[in-house]
Amino acid sequence: NAGVTQTPKFRILKIGQSMTLQCAQDMNHNYMYWYRQDPGMGLKLIYYSVGAGITDKGEVPNGYNVSRSTTEDFPLRLELAAPSQTSVYFCASSPTSSYNSPLHFGNGTRLTVT
Amino acid sequence: QKEVEQNSGPLSVPEGAIASLNCTYSDRVSQSFFWYRQYSGKSPELIMSIYSNGDKEDGRFTAQLNKASQYVSLLIRDSQPSDSATYLCAGGGSQGNLIFGKGTKLSVKP
Numbered sequence: 001n002a003g004v005t006q007t008p009k010f011r012i013l014k015i016g017q018s019m020t021l022q023c024a025q026d027m028n029h030n031y032m033y034w035y036r037q038d039p040g041m042g043l044k045l046i047y048y049s050v051g052a053g054i055t056d057k058g059e060v061p062n063g064y065n066v067s068r069s070t071t072e073d074f075p076l077r078l079e080l081a082a083p084s085q086t087s088v089y090f091c092a093s094s095p096t097s098s099y100n101s102p103l104h105f106g107n108g109t110r111l112t113v114t
Numbered sequence: 115q116k117e118v119e120q121n122s123g124p125l126s127v128p129e130g131a132i133a134s135l136n137c138t139y140s141d142r143v144s145q146s147f148f149w150y151r152q153y154s155g156k157s158p159e160l161i162m163s164i165y166s167n168g169d170k171e172d173g174r175f176t177a178q179l180n181k182a183s184q185y186v187s188l189l190i191r192d193s194q195p196s197d198s199a200t201y202l203c204a205g206g207g208s209q210g211n212l213i214f215g216k217g218t219k220l221s222v223k224p
Contacts, residue, residue: 040216040217041216041217042118042202042214042215042217043158043214044214045211045212048211058211059211090157098206098211098212099144099206099212100146102160102163103150103158103212105157105159106157
């Protein structure tokens with residue numbers, strides 16, 4: 001049971017660089033999410049998707065982009081990395097809305113921008 | 115008032131005691147609530163959900179929801195050192211997403 005798989009686990013970026021955080025799930029969940037977690041803080045929703053081809057902004061979408069071409073994959077793109085994007089990023093999925101079903105989280109990606 | 119508020123702790127209890135974790139929420143948060151547990155350096159995992167006013171019990175865990183006072187709590191009976199973690203309270207937001215509190219760090223001392 002792979003569940004939700006995130007890659008990479010760690011990454012250091014220089015200011016202005018770009019990268020894509022990968023997320024894949026094998027549970028056939030329709031809903032997928034990207035959260036960031038800063039030290040001592042809760043999770044903030046960046047983007048979410050309710051199905052292939054459908055994405056929407058969360059609380060903190062600025063500086064990020066997503067796509068959902070398949071049910072399984074939901075990559076997060078950082079175009080011009082800034083120090084404020086230093087955080088731990090979690091991808092999650094759920095079979096229905098997060099109101100009604102638990103979120104299944106990946107192991108996270110720890111990103112540092114210097 | 116922030117949408118979901120928790121005391122960041124740390125909350126320290128002796129082994130075997132009852133740990134009480136509290137969370138308050140604003141009018142912008144809906145009536146479905148969740149408690150996630152997060153061990154240091156790990157991802158969150160769901161331990162309790164509660165949708166109706168009152169208590170819900172699952173093993174050593176009891177979630178309590180009081181809509182009139184806008185608070186939700188989590189009681190952990192017979193606390194164990196393995197319960198030491200950060201507990202995140204979350205409620206449904208207006209965008210159809212979950213809004214998380216900052217979390218309460220619990221330490222259970224042997």
